[in-house]
Amino acid sequence: MVVPVLAFVAAIWAVDFHNRTSAAEVTKVAYAKSGPGPRIICVAQDGNRATWYCRSPRWGDDPDCRPANVSVTGSISIANQTVACE
DSSP states (O other): OHHHHHHHHHHHIIIIISOOOOHHHHHHHHHHHHOSSSOOEEEEOSTTSOEEEEEOGGGOSSOOEEEEEEOTTOOEEEOSSOBOOO
8 A cells, every 4th residue: 555655656746846857958958959059048937847948049030939848757858849938
């Protein structure tokens, strides 16, 4: 009985509360995908740092954002399309 409860608590912690990565790591992946150019600034959009918006003038005149998502395992994916920064 204890093991399933601990597994459940660990899963909730990993998905909802664990800080998944840092701004430096997300920015590094954004530069790797986009190549050299104007500065990229990535800002976390939620408490556990799973969703990020990366902003740069390279993606438009009024700098729009590229969303980045960090999985529970720590892999970072940057979207190809730009969205309006929130």
